[in-house]
Structures are given as structure tokens and as C-alpha cells.
Amino acid sequence: MGNEALARLAEERVDHRFKGLPPDAGGLTVGELAAQRRNLFTDGFTTPVLALSAERLEHNLALMETYADRHGLAFAPHGKTSMAPQLFQRQIERGAWGITLAVPHQVRVARAFGVERIFLANELVDASALRWIAGELAADPHFRLVCYVDSVSGVRLMDAALRAAGAGRPLDVVVELAAGEGARTGVRTDEECGAVADAVAATDTLRLVGVAGYEGEVPRADPERVRAWLRRLVALAAAFDEAGRFAGLDEIVVSAGGSAWFDVVADVFAEIPDLSVPVLKLLRSGAYVSHDDGHYRRLTPFNRVPGEGALEPAFRLWTQVVSRPSPGQAFVNAGKRDAAYDLDLPVAQVVRRDGAERPATGITVTALSDQHAWLETTADADLEVGDWLGLGLSHPCTAFDKWQLIPLADADGTVVDYIRTFF
Template structure:
């Protein structure tokens, strides 16, 4: 179990997946040990984060945002790592987004002081819980979403419980998930927020374009265009209600950030007193599945435009996460069983992709060709092999994942890897 030594440093042992040490070991010892998952030095399966890829993705996306006059409050629900959130803030992030009260508590406790609560939270009991948290951290600036008068009432309870005045509220516009569905619903939220003054104040409009996406790219683009039009109309209504206030116009912005920027940046530029705020989270990690496809689709729409420069998003963003596992069994020709499963990796938007194979610490060139992850049990993976495959029990597999959010949340520890493939740090996640 995790504990702390006399200096307060985290101490880890083999009760954490990936930790190879039976005895409690300070986290600072891991980089010194020169552990390489490709050598089987970690207790497999293990999830790793390529530090260089993360830095490159961060620099690229921040450069893109600066070129288009936008900011980002990265969604902390993807890694739930205070260290990564702090690094993004230090790199220039506006703040951080959270999806619920627990996530807000983690980031408040870790020192974050500007949060966007990008979700509805429920009724009065939840409002009192949020209010208690606001009271405990009076220096935290928190803005929240509301898509109905009932949601506004909950946030008014939170503001009263927390002793806040002027708690910023963004009217959420939606389709396919939460969010006000029509002009009447938007007007009702605006009226409810104004009626709850001075506890609450109108602070802008928010939406999530990913909720209207589907497999058909043309239909997805049309649906996002309609949602952006509704968002623009709702923003005009909020601006009419608050003619002199600095406002926020927010969207999700990972898979379709180019469409969001194209639709909303002219509105922000014309208004002159509004921040265009994306909530991109998974983009900093990319992947070999759903986001790889999203970047390819973005390239078909015209690519990643940064000033006079045009980049291929599918090449510019680098997948940062890797799952490492070991071959456990070769029970019959054409089949291998590996030691990972649904408890270890995302599968909701695609199965893992085998990238490379290592034996005795050496990569076997071309050995991964033709091998497909066909099925997952809770802790077993079924790999279909070509007839000529020489895969053996004990071989170490390096796999790319699809959908960072539903992979990271399966792990309490993620191991950062340097350019040489060795562990540089241990990141603790806080999914509850």
C-alpha cells in the first residue's frame, strides 16, 4: 500500500500494479534504478507515459491556441494527475476543468486555484457538498455549468453554503448529452441566474461538440455546425443580459478543435471582451486509435494551421501512452494469451494495437507484424498470430492504446519514460 516516509515522500510497494519492489520503496528511487519496461523491469502489465511526446504535444497545442487567440483549461478527468495539471498550468493554461466535486477537491488540495466545473452536479445535497469545498478553499476561483433552473438552484445553494457572492455560471448548450436544447431553455437559465444574484452571476456560455459526433464525418460536421450556431445565438443572449461583463465562451476541443476555433473565434474577436476557452484533455496524450483517426479526419479538413504554417495533425501529435505486458501462454497454433485485459486498458473505442516485441531486452524487428489483439477478458488478452510468428512465452509486448481517458482511469500509477526508455518518474493518479 502507499505510505509516506519520515520526510513525507510517497513510498510504494508491490500492491501497486507495475511496481517491481516487494519492500516499500520511495518514489524517488524509481528513476535511480534505471528500470526499463522493455527489459521486463516493471511488474507487468504497466502503463507508461512518454515524457518527450507529452512535452511535444503540449508545445504544439499551445502554439496552435496562441495563433488563434484561444486559451485552454485542460480537462483533468483524463489523467487525474496534479503533477500534469500543474505542468500544463505552468506552460500557460488558463486553469483546469473538472467533471465532478471529487475532481475539484483533488485539484484544490493540490494547489490549483482556477477551475471550471464542466458538468451538472445534481441537487441540493451536491450543492451543499460543493459549498463546503468552496468554504474550505476561499481563494479558489471556480466557474460552473448550468443547463436548467434546477441546476442554477443547486449552484445557488453551493454559493450560499460556501459564503460566495458572484459565483460565475456558464449557460451550457447541448445535444446528445447535457445542455439546454432550445432558446426557451437558455432564457430560463439566464433568468434563473439573474434572479439568484448576488450569489450567482452570468459568466458566459459552454458546449461540448463531441456529444454530437458519430461515425459519419459529413453528418458529424453538419451536427457540430448546427451546435455552434446555437451556441453563438445563446452567447448573444447572454451578452445582451450582461453587456459590460468579461465573459467566457467554452467548448470541448480535443477531436474537433479546428471546427470549434473556426466557428467561435470570429465571435470572440468581434465581441472584444470574451475569452475563447477550450477544455481539451486527451489531446495532450493522443493515441493509436480514436484520436489517431480524429487527427486523420482533421487533416482531411485542411490540416493543422498555425499562422502561415500547415502541419499534418496525424504526424505532429505523438501518442504518449504505452501499455506493456508479457506473453503468458501459447496454448495452440495461431494464438497467444497475454497478461492484460479490460481491467488494464481501454476498449470502448477500439482495442490496443501491438507496436513492438522485446525478448531479453532486445526489440525483435518485424515480429509484431500481422499480430492482432482480437479479444479481451478481464485480465487476459487473446492475440491472433500469423502462422510464421515466433512469439514465445515471456516475450514483452509494447502496445498502443485507444482513448486515453478510459485507459488512465484504470491505473493508480503511471510511469514516465525518458528518451532511453527508462523510468524518469512515477505519477500518482487520483480517480477516487
């Protein structure tokens, strides 16, 4: 990756754009503030403030590196979870094949920071974006982008845009297999898959390199339904290979893997038969980087196969009690603008008062307003105006996008770095 671009992140000035940072840090560069090693709780940070655990982040990065290696998987973690180039770098340093993204803007961010391999897990028919990508491919022989195709009309639009751009190098594509009727994008039938592959073969601007999809969209997903769909994906790759659709390739891409079923992906990908050339078994799970205290904590494959290890929730949103209008109710100063809430409400975890922390007994988040969380409190709750309340969050994909600069803190509250996001 581009170390110079990453280094420039430390030169950015701290100011009013960045929530929760100490007001007296205004004018410092991010690097200067990080060098001060301020404490999250005692050195001027204001609430609400989102913090990422340095120790838990490192644990999660190491665990998934080991997991992918153990199961013979290449790994392209979904970067749209964080949109944080500093985390992209750490993932690539830990052996990731590249980074998965979803839309052209995200690709532009990754390229600005020197990412050389990108899997675009989406269809791409925007002529302006394709023109830019053609330029990137021409300018950098080391750059590789692979993206979905799922229709003949989409292939025609891509071909027209790339020809108009004077593309000199074909864009790699994979046929996306839908996860079932009523699922999201993707080709529904084997016959349609063949038609899309034929359309790609008829162009000079696209190159068919494999098949892919997303098992998280399987209707009424359970291990057996997910397994059946993955076997269909593998069978499609084998059928395409037998038909000679991958002639001339050095490798065939077979890709799947969100954050809920990657154990099933690993099992089925281990069954991929020998094809005409080696298979790049590409896993794309991304939410692991911070994990969470809700959706993915319940669904993580490590709950099903505990011998593989365990991810750790790395986010905590620190808020402050600003109102205690009755014994059964309290309000803190963080709401929809600060906390992920699309899958689960935040979870009250710890109360901090006078430097001491204790479990948030008897405290439940029941609703969010724009800038407040509604708390229901029982007789067991020891909670006063001014207390700091630490909240666990669900769904990291919608936590990162609410914070542009996130303190990376050790367990004792020492902030060792700041993670810049680009949404």
C-alpha cells in the same frame, strides 16, 4: 499550483498497491525510486506495466500550447482524462487558463494540489458539494470555479444549497447549450436558455458569466454539423449580451472543445463578434496529453489540418506472452483490468525479445478477458512464450484510470519519473 502537495507525491512509499513496479522497490519512496533511473525492461518491472513516453508527452504538451496561442484561445484541458496533478501542473506551466473537470471529487483533488481556476463541465446540484465549494470560495479569494446550468430546477437547487451554506461570494455559471435533440445534457431551445438565465439572475448566489457546451455530442457529427452548432452557441452568447445579461462582467466566457473537433471550434470562435466586454474563448480538449493509437488518432483535427502539426501516442502497455497453445493463437497477461477497451481493442505494435524489438507482424488482439488478451497470429508471427508484447491503446480517458502510478520513460526505457493518478 501547490508545489508542497506535489512534492509530497514523491514521499509516498512504493508497495503492492502499484501495478507493474519492481517488487524489490517495496519500501522506497517514489522519489527514491525515480532517482535510481531504472530501466523499464531490465531492472525488475513486472508485466503488465503501462508506460508513458516522456518525449511524446512533452511534444503533445508543447503542440497544444502553441495551437491555443496561435488561435487566440484560452485553454482549460479536461483533467478527467488523466486525473494526474503532475500533468495539471505541466499544463498550467505551459499557459493553461485552468483545468476542466466533471464531478465534485475531481474538483477536490485539483484543489488539494492548489489549482485555482476550474471549469466544471457538468451540472452541479449536490448540496454537500455546493456547501464545500462555498467554503473554498470563501477561504481563497483567488479560487474561481465555473460550472454548467441547464434547467430552472437546477438553478433553484443550487441557490438553496448555497444560501443554506451561507455563501458569501456568488458561484459563476454558464448556460449549457445542448448539442441537439437526443444529445446529452444541456438546454434544448433558445427560449429555455433565456428562462435558465432569468432564473440565475433572480439569485444572489449565482452569477451568469457565459455560455458553453460540448460539440462532441452533436448527433451524426461531421464538420458542417459541428460548425452549425458552434455558430448557434456563439449566437446565444451575442443574444444574451445584447439583452444585457452580462452587465457588470469583465469578460464573457464562451467555451467548447473536446479532442475530436477543436479545429472547428478554433475556426468558429475566430468569428465571435465584438461584444460589450472581451470574450474568454475557452477550449477544453484533454485527450491530447497522451493521445492514443485508436479513436483520437483517427479523429484528431490535425489529420484534417496537417499544417498545424501532429500529436503522438504516448502510451504503451507492455505485456508478456504466457501461453502459445496453437500456431494461430497466443495469450498475454493483460486484460480488461489493465487496458482501455471501451472504444477499440488494443493494437499489437512491437515484440521484444533478448533486448531487441521488432514490429508485431501477424499479431492481432481479438478479445480481452479480465487478465488476458486473446491474440490471433498468422504464419508471419514470430512469437514465443516469454516475449514482451507492446500494445497501443485507444481512449486515454479509460487508460489512466486503471493505473495509479505510471512510469514516465525515455525512449531507451529509462524511467525518469512516476505519474500519480487519483480516480
